[in-house]
Amino acid sequence: GIQVEQSPPDLILQEGANSTLRCNFSDSVNNLQWFHQNPWGQLINLFYIPSGTKQNGRLSATTVATERYSLLYISSSQTTDSGVYFCAVERVGGATNKLIFGTGTLLAVQP
């Protein structure tokens, strides 16, 4: 099956710093999503981004489908950004609705 690798596995930032999280995938995809799991366990959809670039406030994401990677940018980080960030993909030609998750990046933002 498709492999989804995220880096770095964990990251510690001071409040106000910027960061880039990376997601590499091993096959062509037609669906890529980024999620944030907060310290209380709630999973929030950040972006649906199978290709191109999107921005939402301090967060932005870019997917280069031809090179099989996606990047999530967090600018001016805040303590509320802490948690785990997951990338999830659906393979082209795979069964519909099989969204496969990476193992995540654990982010801790310190005040």
Next chain:
Amino acid sequence: NAGVTQTPKFQVLKTGQSMTLQCAQDMNHEYMSWYRQDPGMGLRLIHYSVGAGITDQGEVPNGYNVSRSTTEDFPLRLLSAAPSQTSVYFCASSRWTGNYGYTFGSGTRLTVV
């Protein structure tokens, strides 16, 4: 607008017991899925459904059953609970077309002793 509602939030079972985790969504989403989350392993797909009456297996289906009799509900049944099924279970739903970002429920933390 409740989104995706999972019940119960916490459950302790004895080995061999059966139970049903409930999931309901009020967004008229065609797709629904069940995932389990274990430490260091991310989320793994158990079963999914593309519409009422249609279900299929994910990555880790053994020990679980699902059915989808209505668009709104997608229950997950544990047939005979085992300690290996101790996990946090998440239900998700999404639309068929357009920007089909997933919406997740708040999870069920299950412990099998």
